[in-house]
Amino acid sequence: MVCTGNICRSPTAHGVLEKLVADAGLAGRVQVDSAGTHGYHVGEPPDGRSQAHAARRGYDLSAQRARQLVAQDFTAFDLVLVMDGSNERAARALCPPAQRHKLRRLTEFCTRHRDAEVPDPYYGGGAGFEHVLDLVEDACAGVLAALGAAGGGRPAR
Structure with a gap:
């Protein structure tokens, strides 16, 4: 999962997919991770608003820490899923x-x-974080x- 700073959208997607994978009994077969196209927040936890909105829906993002996307991610993972056109270009x-x-x-x-895109909720209010979710x-x-249809098993980001 990839967004700009890895503190709002991509950690939310990371947490949601990770929970769905665990609930499906696939935690040992599918790896989920997230990163940002920019290093603005490397080492920081997800935005508190992202964590709060996600927690209300049963997703725990608290253990995640922002990191920057690197070229090796494209060989390490089967999917690199971006949130918008800007992230896609980067x-x-x-x-x-x-x-x-x-x-x-x-x-x-x-x-x-x-x-077509998951909008960045960073500069908006709570409704933006809910829409992202x-x-x-x-x-x-x-x-x-899609992972089930493809047989799953390799890491996905």
């Missing part, structure tokens, strides 16, 4: 050409929502379904 610049098929937008996996829950359910 990730594509790091991505080895042979791994470009792994780079996708998280919203491609949505089944109920039609948003709505999109992320929808998309992560789609990711889990």
